[in-house]
Amino acid sequence: MIERIVHEIRRSFIYYKEQSEGGRVGAIFFIGGASQIKGLVSTLSGEIGDHCQLFNPFQEMDIVLEKGQFEDIVSQGGSLFSSAAALSLGAALAEKKRAIINFLPLELKIKEQIARREFVMVIVGICLIFLLGVAWFNFFIKNKMLKDKLSVVNYQIDRIRYAVKTQEELNQQIEKINQKSALINQMLKQRLDISAILKELASLIPPEILVEEFRMGQVKSTISQVGGEMSQEMHPAPDFEMSASGRSEGDAVPRQKKYRMQIKASIFADYERATEVVEQFRRVLEDRGYFKNIKIKPPELEKISPLGANVQGFSLTPVKLRKFSLEAELVGGE
Numbered sequence: 001m002i003e004r005i006v007h008e009i010r011r012s013f014i015y016y017k018e019q020s021e022g023g024r025v026g027a028i029f030f031i032g033g034a035s036q037i038k039g040l041v042s043t044l045s046g047e048i049g050d051h052c053q054l055f056n057p058f059q060e061m062d063i064v065l066e067k068g069q070f071e072d073i074v075s076q077g078g079s080l081f082s083s084a085a086a087l088s089l090g091a092a093l094a095e096k097k098r099a100i101i102n103f104l105p106l107e108l109k110i111k112e113q114i115a116r117r118e119f120v121m122v123i124v125g126i127c128l129i130f131l132l133g134v135a136w137f138n139f140f141i142k143n144k145m146l147k148d149k150l151s152v153v154n155y156q157i158d159r160i161r162y163a164v165k166t167q168e169e170l171n172q173q174i175e176k177i178n179q180k181s182a183l184i185n186q187m188l189k190q191r192l193d194i195s196a197i198l199k200e201l202a203s204l205i206p207p208e209i210l211v212e213e214f215r216m217g218q219v220k221s222t223i224s225q226v227g228g229e230m231s232q233e234m235h236p237a238p239d240f241e242m243s244a245s246g247r248s249e250g251d252a253v254p255r256q257k258k259y260r261m262q263i264k265a266s267i268f269a270d271y272e273r274a275t276e277v278v279e280q281f282r283r284v285l286e287d288r289g290y291f292k293n294i295k296i297k298p299p300e301l302e303k304i305s306p307l308g309a310n311v312q313g314f315s316l317t318p319v320k321l322r323k324f325s326l327e328a329e330l331v332g333g334e
Contacts, residue, residue, distance in 0.1 A: 271317035
């Protein structure tokens, strides 16, 4: 048992020397129950080499003991001394107000202080990292919220831009439609109501007249190279040719056009009656106001027989089918 204790104490000495980088243990003091084992301190001191001794608490209290009196107190006090030694040591240190004794070497003490500082720095670093992490997370959340709000604002701006662009396109389309509508209204004002004219014309033709040919169309004027004479040709043509922009080809405003009617007809009567009916038909057309510049090519007059020239009530010309033609310009077609 003693050998094991000695072995552990020597191991402690070696460990202390390694940790203190060459330091040596001066003495080992026994102040607990081990000090009551008879012969233990002296035996260990002999094995280790005068390193073990009893701790005298009275040396810090300025108490003078005679030689051998301390050992007698220890041997007679027994377990009382085991507790009194530690209490007296604490009381002595408190009375003299001495600093707490650090049995570690200076280097280990510095290392311990450095370790404490490093621990504090680590704690501070962890707290700082935590605070930075919280701040970064807060910044990330706010940044994400701002990006979401910005995306919503950009979406609304895009919708407004699209609406404005659509409105501009609609305004352009409305302007084009208005231009086309104005042009069409102008065209309608200039265009003749052919169907109404034809209906009116059909009601005006006397029953004696048999229409053989009817033509109505646009009049184009041409100049003959021989003699410089002007002639008119009537061509059936569409009123206007519209371009995609709503304008007539070549002109900003559609040109007014002349329309002329031509009738070739026959009448079964004598010359006097035929000319009377044709002349009456011409006056009726002029009175209606649809036609102007009416020109008539009357029926041809054959040779008159002198036999019945002086007979009263006798017709000079025979009753037969007589042909005539009529041309007229439509009012409003210019």
